Amino acid sequence: GENVEQHPSTLSVQEGDSAVIKCTYSDSASNYFPWYKQELGKGPQLIIDIRSNVGEKKDQRIAVTLNKTAKHFSLHITETQPEDSAVYFCAAPPGGWGKLQFGAGTQVVVTP
Amino acid sequence: DAGVIQSPRHEVTEMGQEVTLRCKPISGHNSLFWYRQTMMRGLELLIYFNNNVPIDDSGMPEDRFSAKMPNASFSTLKIQPSEPRDSAVYFCASSLLATQVLFFGPGTRLTVT
Numbered sequence: 001g002e003n004v005e006q007h008p009s010t011l012s013v014q015e016g017d018s019a020v021i022k023c024t025y026s027d028s029a030s031n032y033f034p035w036y037k038q039e040l041g042k043g044p045q046l047i048i049d050i051r052s053n054v055g056e057k058k059d060q061r062i063a064v065t066l067n068k069t070a071k072h073f074s075l076h077i078t079e080t081q082p083e084d085s086a087v088y089f090c091a092a093p094p095g096g097w098g099k100l101q102f103g104a105g106t107q108v109v110v111t112p
Numbered sequence: 113d114a115g116v117i118q119s120p121r122h123e124v125t126e127m128g129q130e131v132t133l134r135c136k137p138i139s140g141h142n143s144l145f146w147y148r149q150t151m152m153r154g155l156e157l158l159i160y161f162n163n164n165v166p167i168d169d170s171g172m173p174e175d176r177f178s179a180k181m182p183n184a185s186f187s188t189l190k191i192q193p194s195e196p197r198d199s200a201v202y203f204c205a206s207s208l209l210a211t212q213v214l215f216f217g218p219g220t221r222l223t224v225t
Binding site: 032042 | 116145154155157160162167168203205212213214215216217218219
């Protein structure tokens, strides 16, 4: 089955700096790679996703890059702000369809 | 849209009791997922339905857990009997088939004493 590994588990950054979270996956059939943000006491919420036919996607201060050959994808947050503090999860679909296998999560803390 | 609705938001029960968690997916969505979140195991998929039909229940821990989706707007997750190790936050999520984009509810925090 799919194995999604996420690093680091915690990340502390100064406000204004960039944050990068990396994930690797094992199933070569996976073709969809979302990132979710979970704030305290809430359910995860999709912030950006990428499909396997593109290598990079941007949405304002966040971007995701994908390397299908190496089976890894990364989340980049630029000009971090205190409201970026949350837990971020990557995910991938085993077999390329249906359910999502989530990574273990990264606790991001943005300090003023 | 109200989003995915879960009830109750918090449940405290004693070991051995039956627990029923409820979920109303977003109107029009035809896939529904039950996830469990703990510090030790992270986000685990328990079961998911497409068009009200269970597709994959391989994540259901044991026979004490059961899930139903009698219609497109309602699903339940039942634990009978409950045990302290079932304590976790249970999330329901819904999506449109083929999009793979999950919309999570606020979760039910279950504590079994």
